Amino acid sequence: MTDVVSPVSGIPKAKSGRRDIGIKRRYAAERRFRTYGIAALSFGIIFLMILLWSVVSKGYTAFQQTMITIPVEFSEQVIDPQNERATNPQKLLTANYPVVARNSLAKALGVSVDDRVKIRAVGQLLSDGVRTQLRDMVVANPAIIGTTQNITLLAAGDIDSAFKGQINLSVAEENRKVSDLQVTWMNQLAETGVLAKHFNTGIFVNGASSRPEAAGVGVALIGSFYMMMIVLVLSLPIGVAASIYLEEFAPKNKFTDLIEVNINNLAAVPSIVYGLLGLAVFVNFMGLPRSASLVGGLVLTLMTLPTIIIATRAALKAVPPSIRAAALGLGASKMQTIFHHVLPLAMPGILTGTIIGLAHALGETAPLLLIGMVAFVANYPTTPLDPSTALPVQIYMWANEAERAFVERTSGAIIILLLFLIVMNVGAILLRRRFERRW
Amino acid sequence: MSTSLILLIVAMVGLAGYVIGARRSLAVGGGLSSKLHSRPGYYGSFVAVWAIVPAVFVLFIWLVASPTYISSSIRGAFPDEVKAQSEAEQGLAFGMITSIARGMNVLSLEEIDRVGSNPVDLRSALGAKGVPLAGDPQPYMVEAAGNLNTMTYASRLAMTAAVLAISGLGAAFAYRQIAPRFRARNRVEKVILVSLVVASSIAILTTVGIVLSMLTEATRFFTHVPAWEFFFGTVWDPRFAAAGSGGSEGQFGLIPLLLGTLYIGFVAMLFAVPIGLFSAIYMAEYASPKVRSVAKPLLEVLAGIPTIVYGFFALTTVGPFLRDLSSQLNGLVTGDYSNFIQAQSVLTAGFVMGIMLIPYVSSLSDDIITAVPRALRDGSLGLGATRSETIKRVILPAALPGIVGALLMTASRAVGETMIVVLAAGVAARIQLNPFEPMTTVTVKIVNQLTGDLEFTSPQTLVAFALGITLFAITLCLNIYALYIVRKYREQYE
Numbered sequence: 001m002t003d004v005v006s007p008v009s010g011i012p013k014a015k016s017g018r019r020d021i022g023i024k025r026r027y028a029a030e031r032r033f034r035t036y037g038i039a040a041l042s043f044g045i046i047f048l049m050i051l052l053w054s055v056v057s058k059g060y061t062a063f064q065q066t067m068i069t070i071p072v073e074f075s076e077q078v079i080d081p082q083n084e085r086a087t088n089p090q091k092l093l094t095a096n097y098p099v100v101a102r103n104s105l106a107k108a109l110g111v112s113v114d115d116r117v118k119i120r121a122v123g124q125l126l127s128d129g130v131r132t133q134l135r136d137m138v139v140a141n142p143a144i145i146g147t148t149q150n151i152t153l154l155a156a157g158d159i160d161s162a163f164k165g166q167i168n169l170s171v172a173e174e175n176r177k178v179s180d181l182q183v184t185w186m187n188q189l190a191e192t193g194v195l196a197k198h199f200n201t202g203i204f205v206n207g208a209s210s211r212p213e214a215a216g217v218g219v220a221l222i223g224s225f226y227m228m229m230i231v232l233v234l235s236l237p238i239g240v241a242a243s244i245y246l247e248e249f250a251p252k253n254k255f256t257d258l259i260e261v262n263i264n265n266l267a268a269v270p271s272i273v274y275g276l277l278g279l280a281v282f283v284n285f286m287g288l289p290r291s292a293s294l295v296g297g298l299v300l301t302l303m304t305l306p307t308i309i310i311a312t313r314a315a316l317k318a319v320p321p322s323i324r325a326a327a328l329g330l331g332a333s334k335m336q337t338i339f340h341h342v343l344p345l346a347m348p349g350i351l352t353g354t355i356i357g358l359a360h361a362l363g364e365t366a367p368l369l370l371i372g373m374v375a376f377v378a379n380y381p382t383t384p385l386d387p388s389t390a391l392p393v394q395i396y397m398w399a400n401e402a403e404r405a406f407v408e409r410t411s412g413a414i415i416i417l418l419l420f421l422i423v424m425n426v427g428a429i430l431l432r433r434r435f436e437r438r439w
Numbered sequence: 440m441s442t443s444l445i446l447l448i449v450a451m452v453g454l455a456g457y458v459i460g461a462r463r464s465l466a467v468g469g470g471l472s473s474k475l476h477s478r479p480g481y482y483g484s485f486v487a488v489w490a491i492v493p494a495v496f497v498l499f500i501w502l503v504a505s506p507t508y509i510s511s512s513i514r515g516a517f518p519d520e521v522k523a524q525s526e527a528e529q530g531l532a533f534g535m536i537t538s539i540a541r542g543m544n545v546l547s548l549e550e551i552d553r554v555g556s557n558p559v560d561l562r563s564a565l566g567a568k569g570v571p572l573a574g575d576p577q578p579y580m581v582e583a584a585g586n587l588n589t590m591t592y593a594s595r596l597a598m599t600a601a602v603l604a605i606s607g608l609g610a611a612f613a614y615r616q617i618a619p620r621f622r623a624r625n626r627v628e629k630v631i632l633v634s635l636v637v638a639s640s641i642a643i644l645t646t647v648g649i650v651l652s653m654l655t656e657a658t659r660f661f662t663h664v665p666a667w668e669f670f671f672g673t674v675w676d677p678r679f680a681a682a683g684s685g686g687s688e689g690q691f692g693l694i695p696l697l698l699g700t701l702y703i704g705f706v707a708m709l710f711a712v713p714i715g716l717f718s719a720i721y722m723a724e725y726a727s728p729k730v731r732s733v734a735k736p737l738l739e740v741l742a743g744i745p746t747i748v749y750g751f752f753a754l755t756t757v758g759p760f761l762r763d764l765s766s767q768l769n770g771l772v773t774g775d776y777s778n779f780i781q782a783q784s785v786l787t788a789g790f791v792m793g794i795m796l797i798p799y800v801s802s803l804s805d806d807i808i809t810a811v812p813r814a815l816r817d818g819s820l821g822l823g824a825t826r827s828e829t830i831k832r833v834i835l836p837a838a839l840p841g842i843v844g845a846l847l848m849t850a851s852r853a854v855g856e857t858m859i860v861v862l863a864a865g866v867a868a869r870i871q872l873n874p875f876e877p878m879t880t881v882t883v884k885i886v887n888q889l890t891g892d893l894e895f896t897s898p899q900t901l902v903a904f905a906l907g908i909t910l911f912a913i914t915l916c917l918n919i920y921a922l923y924i925v926r927k928y929r930e931q932y933e
Contacts, residue, residue: 040716044737055751249635265919281652365857421745
């Protein structure tokens with residue numbers, strides 16, 4: 001600061017009897033400085049708002065899905081023209097179900113089945129997912145063939161986007177994915193209530209899919225759940241045990257000093273380095289399967305341990321020495337003092353730290369990419385050894401997809417992830433409020 | 440018996456040992472626990488520890504050692520002409536044998552008889568059972584597979600017997616020790632103490648694991664590419680290695696990646712440091728407790744948001760915004776509506792990373808500023824300085840070492856940050872200074888080299904470990920230096 005005049009040197013002589021010590025200028029500088037502070041603080045908070053708003057505004061529509069409810073005629077002519085399903089059950093699996101749905105929709109729209117060009121456009125209104133949907137229905141109950149059922153079908157991803165108003169319809173027709181005719185049909189169906197938005201359960205239960213309308217985070221949620229369980233089961237006992245030793249038993253020597261410096265450094269090691277460690281040690285050296293949530297859980301455990309140890313040590317430190325002295329004075333051994341008295345009192349702090357560590361692990365992506373969790377997994381993993389993905393990794397994979405509808409899915413998945421994090425953090429705060437004791 | 444079943448049985452023995460041990464102690468004490476040295480539960484735990492710990496230890500050793508022993512003895516029995524082949528060929532042969540062995544367990548006895556050792560029949564029979572073979576098995580392989588199965592079976596049987604026997608013997612031994620004057624509590628507490636020490640040394644093991652694993656893989660990389668070419672090379676062009684080609688020639692220059700990392704980190708710090716520092720100063724010195732109690736958690740929310748979310752934000756919001764802004768500006772000035780900021784650029788990645796780093800800077804500096812003693816503040820204000828003068832002339836100089844430490848820690852976060860740069864910085868490795876162009880970082884290249892199909896012998900994948908150890912070394916140095924500064928500073932007031 002060069003504009004602040006030091007009171008000793010360079011004081012101009014005042015003309016009106018009072019010395020001008022630059023009070024105006026100094027107060028102006030004061031106000032400016034204060035404004036900088038407010039500006040900086042508001043900048044940070046405004047960007048938090050923009051970030052959240054951009055995610056929510058892009059993503060909230062992902063929780064609704066455009067569906068088409070029509071009477072579907074399970075025509076025997078299309079499914080099984082030669083009537084060989086009794087002898088060849090394979091026939092029901094390979095039948096052309098999209099045509100079944102397409103013809104029914106054409107009927108609802110009043111389009112002739114023989115109009116090749118139009119009927120193709122009609123088919124494009126429906127998601128390819130109707131194939132498995134109808135197939136599963138027929139295989140479960142072959143008697144359905146020949147009847148007509150009212151069924152809710154998934155609309156195609158592009159129609160979904162168009163119906164939600166995410167496709168700019170003022171662009172020339174050949175430059176967008178939905179034709180004018182399809183938009184007309186869409187509006188026609190919407191007016192009669194055949195085509196409508198429903199709550200999207202698919203995003204919570206479906207696995208990976210190359211079609212945005214059928215893609216969901218089901219597998220990723222299970223993978224993340226396994227990993228969180230592994231992290232919790234391993235890192236909580238190990239972290240607490242390590243902290244108890246360091247805080248209560250460790251003599252002050254070179255070895256414990258080394259452990260302490262180590263833990264502080266491990267807390268600051270970039271997460272991707274843990275991924276390299278997991279790849280080299282767990283996958284390469286120990287031969288555990290790639291893409292398995294077990295490996296992911298182990299890597300995240302190592303990553304979370306320092307956080308838990310630091311939190312636990314702080315919680316143990318906060319228990320006043322008088323508690324220890326009283327227990328020891330009544331004849332308890334040191335071990336009994338710690339496990340019967342100090343640890344229960346420190347438990348709220350330890351759990352708070354653990355939850356925060358878990359929340360951190362839940363959002364971690366980079367190490368999981370390296371151990372091969374970037375995988376297209378459509379089936380639910382039944383054990384932690386099966387290939388799976390994790391919620392943040394699913395977000396990463398969707399973020400790399402080009403289609404517009406995937407942006408919506410990605411934001412939707414982020415909202416789910418953030419909701420989990422909010423629940424965990426609020427839980428931690430409540431726990432702290434509820435059980436925190438001031439000594 | 441499967442391993443989990445053995446573990447379950449051992450656990451049951453332990454549990455039973457606990458109950459019996461506790462009862463026995465009361466019995467020898469004549470029903471009065473006051474006659475005993477320790478409380479009955481400690482006698483029970485003592486028995487349980489003896490029943491479980493040695494048995495599990497033996498089980499673990501056996502599980503690690505037996506596959507190695509079996510494979511070496513099978514390989515030792517290879518015919519001489521196979522032994523003369525290269526290591527890789529022998530590895531393939533051994534892989535075949537394990538597949539056959541696995542398949543023979545699936546086949547029923549008469550099927551094995553029918554197939555005999557006819558290689559073609561065996562292959563098709565195994566294929567039908569869902570065990571595909573890479574080639575036609577040779578007779579010696581079938582024989583070896585039989586041996587393998589026998590040995591594995593024998594080893595399992597022996598392991599089960601040994602582990603269960605040790606568990607029972609341990610429990611019995613501990614049970615016989617129980618006496619009123621026996622110091623069960625001290626023994627049990629010693630075991631607990633040992634397990635505490637083991638838990639705390641996991642931290643050391645992790646560090647050792649990181650350093651060792653990365654050093655060995657990096658050394659393997661340096662046998663393909665000389666170290667000086669890696670550390671001082673200015674071209675990054677790893678060329679994709681076709682599987683089995685033995686690593687085509689690529690250039691692995693670290694310099695462009697390192698420059699990209701430092702440049703993006705620098706841009707990020709350019710945003711994060713002033714904003715974070717001013718926020719911290721405002722919250723520590725000006726804000727009312729009410730404002731502080733709202734603003735501080737809000738800023739910390741920024742630290743809780745996963746970095747993948749920042750990456751997505753940069754990719755879909757900030758990048759396109761900057762690109763469109765630049766094309767509008769360009770259009771207004773020159774009439775040519777082409778963008779001069781790329782959607783993926785140093786600026787995009789740096790800016791978003793800067794936002795992510797704000798809470799680190801602000802909360803670390805906040806702690807340090809509030810730790811400056813009250814007396815310094817009062818002295819300066821009492822002499823007539825305004826608040827801002829006090830901050831600039833007194834508090835900041837006093838807090839400077841701590842703040843520098845905090846900034847170094849933040850910088851190490853910036854260097855190690857991955858997801859934002861993967862999505863927002865681009866993949867082109869080049870040396871240039873325009874912040875509006877894409878550059879790439881060390882972390883991006885680690886991710887790029889290790890996603891997809893892996894072959895652990897090619898320099899294309901091994902280079903990731905060399906990059907990793909470089910990253911580890913940089914962040915470690917930054918952190919140790921930061922800790923050193925912070926510790927030194929702390930001593931001034933205490």
